[in-house]
Amino acid sequence: MTETMTQPVTESANERVAINGDLEFVEELLGAGAAELKYCYQCSTCTVVCPITPDESPFPRKEMIYAQFGLKDKLVSSLDAWLCVHCNDCSTHCPRAAKPGDVMNVIRSMSIVHFARPAFLAKAAQSPARIWMLFLIPMIFIAAVILGLPGRSALGFLPGTIVFSKMMPVAAIDVVFLPAIAFAVVTALLSIRGFLRSLAAEYPRTESGESLPTAILGTLADVFSHRKFSECTTNKSRARAHAMVMYGFIGLVVTTTVVAILYYMNQFGMDAPVSPYDFFHPVKVLGNVSGTLAFLGCSAMLARRMSSGKSGKATAFDWTFLWVLFTTVITGFGSQVFRVFDLAIPAYGIYYVHLVLVFFLLAYMPYTKMGHMLFRAVAMIYARWSGRAAVQPVIRDGQVKYDVQAES
Ligand code: SF4
Ligand code: SF4
Numbered sequence: 381m382t383e384t385m386t387q388p389v390t391e392s393a394n395e396r397v398a399i400n401g402d403l404e405f406v407e408e409l410l411g412a413g414a415a416e417l418k419y420c421y422q423c424s425t426c427t428v429v430c431p432i433t434p435d436e437s438p439f440p441r442k443e444m445i446y447a448q449f450g451l452k453d454k455l456v457s458s459l460d461a462w463l464c465v466h467c468n469d470c471s472t473h474c475p476r477a478a479k480p481g482d483v484m485n486v487i488r489s490m491s492i493v494h495f496a497r498p499a500f501l502a503k504a505a506q507s508p509a510r511i512w513m514l515f516l517i518p519m520i521f522i523a524a525v526i527l528g529l530p531g532r533s534a535l536g537f538l539p540g541t542i543v544f545s546k547m548m549p550v551a552a553i554d555v556v557f558l559p560a561i562a563f564a565v566v567t568a569l570l571s572i573r574g575f576l577r578s579l580a581a582e583y584p585r586t587e588s589g590e591s592l593p594t595a596i597l598g599t600l601a602d603v604f605s606h607r608k609f610s611e612c613t614t615n616k617s618r619a620r621a622h623a624m625v626m627y628g629f630i631g632l633v634v635t636t637t638v639v640a641i642l643y644y645m646n647q648f649g650m651d652a653p654v655s656p657y658d659f660f661h662p663v664k665v666l667g668n669v670s671g672t673l674a675f676l677g678c679s680a681m682l683a684r685r686m687s688s689g690k691s692g693k694a695t696a697f698d699w700t701f702l703w704v705l706f707t708t709v710i711t712g713f714g715s716q717v718f719r720v721f722d723l724a725i726p727a728y729g730i731y732y733v734h735l736v737l738v739f740f741l742l743a744y745m746p747y748t749k750m751g752h753m754l755f756r757a758v759a760m761i762y763a764r765w766s767g768r769a770a771v772q773p774v775i776r777d778g779q780v781k782y783d784v785q786a787e788s
Contacts, residue, residue, distance in 0.1 A: 401450025405490075409447055412506075414486040420444045420478035426470035432463065432608060434768075439463075440470055440480040447483055456494040457578040459768055461487040462759030467612035485698070492751050495578070497570040505747035511700060518556075518739035522732065525552050542719045542727050543656070548735065550643055556735075560743035568746040572758055579762050586767035595764035599757060618684060624677030629705065631670025638663055656719075671709050678706040701749030708737040 409417060427433060427441040439460040446454045455461070461484050468481035489506060496502030504510040526547055527534040537546035590598065602608060603626075609619030642663070645652035657664040682702055711734035718727035745751055762768075 399449050399451070402452045403450050405452040405455075406447070406450040409483070409486055409490065412486045412489060414447065414479070414483040416477055416479040417444065417447050417483050418478075419476040420448065420474075420480070421476055423475060425473050425475060426478075426480040429469050429473045430464075431467065431469060431612065432465065433460075440484050443484060443487060444478065444480055447487070454582075455487050456491045457582045458487060458491070459579055459583050459759055459763055459766075461491065462756050463763055463768075464488075465608045465612070467609065467618075468614045469612060472614045488752060488755070491575070492571070492747065492755060495571045495574040495755075496747055496751070497567055497574070501567075501744065502747040502751075505700070505744055514744055515736065515740060518560075518736045518743070522548075522556060522735050522739065525556055526732070538724050538728065542722060542724050544715070544719075544728070544731050545655070547728050547731065553735075557739065557742060560739055564743055564745040568751065568754060571746050571751070572754065575755060575758065576762065579759070579766075583762070583766050583768050585765065589767035590764045592761075592765055595761045598764050599760040602760060603757065618681070621677045621680035621684065624673045625681060625705070626677075628670045628672070628674025628677055628709075631666060632674060632709075635663060635667040635670060638666070667712075671712055674705060675709045675713075678702055678709065682706065698749065701752075704737055704740055704748075708734060708741060711737060 422441065422445065424441045426444070427438045430438070430440060433439050437460075443455065443458060443461060446458075464481070464484040466481055466485050468479075471477075471479045471481040474480060493499065493502045493506060501514070504514055526537075529549070529552060540546075589595075606619050606623050609622070612619070639655055642652040643654050646654050653661065653663075685698065685702070711730045715727050715731040715734055718730060741748070741750065746754065
């Protein structure tokens, strides 16, 4: 089946519409976790119960139609797919168990694959059969750096006190991780550029749009307060776990950044403390509290996703990020514990695994759930800026609602 025009086309004055869908894309959607899509009979219950959809051009029913017809262009450029918070209230009420919440989730993954550069990395990151290749790259690269460091034998770091910088000096970490971060930033910018162009074509700015600073600040307030989740019924408890993962992750990034800054201050002759820190040192406390938050949040989210039911099904894309983050935290704590108990081989071994996982999180950021966060943040800002979602709290039926304004 070849890809053809994916927009409804008016054929004549009597408004007949020809729709040429992309059936390969429909097959992809079905195989990527939206298999129940075919049960949908367009009753629109999902759109009625969705707590955040706008009154005009609402979702997710229209996305279910687009998906059944294979309108790929409409779906990969869908702003509404990114406004959906995957609360699954729609799936709970769907009389056909078509799981529209999961379909929206799969559409977001497809959107990332469509815009990601280079696309083959995004496809590998979302393929259970190929994702191992992405782990193999840092495994080989980091092992080669550790074993090939000049001035010592391959395993010369093992004897004596356990100090991780003996195995992987900061300079070697810079050599491995700074290019990985630069790669992630450049590819993320390229991916977002294509996404923004597509949004601009589909959703021109209207008079009701906010200024860019207001749109950015409003989006940050939405993200940090998790207030959209307060509208959910089915997945309300997910908000807590999601917030723990988010704040834990941010705390770990801040900790790593502070450690790096203190290290370089020290290198430039300033009196700054460097790793390893005492257990009650503020940097250590921040790292451990953040790690604990991320651990608890990931555990709760993994437990939810392992249980079946109407709370929504996770795709390989969702699983990978959660497991990688979870094992990154576990290996971070594990390497500390083995260091305290002076067990060199397990301590260095787990630290190596930890480095591989951190590389995965950083270098492949645009293709994983982290890229998903980036796309969502950009979409939320765009929605406010364009006027599609200038969210204003209103009181309705005695409850605070954050309605999305209609397009002008
Ligand atoms: S997904 Fe379910 S609730 Fe929504 S239109 Fe289809 S059948 Fe109705
Ligand atoms: S998952 Fe929630 S936010 Fe998304 S379309 Fe369904 S009801 Fe709306």
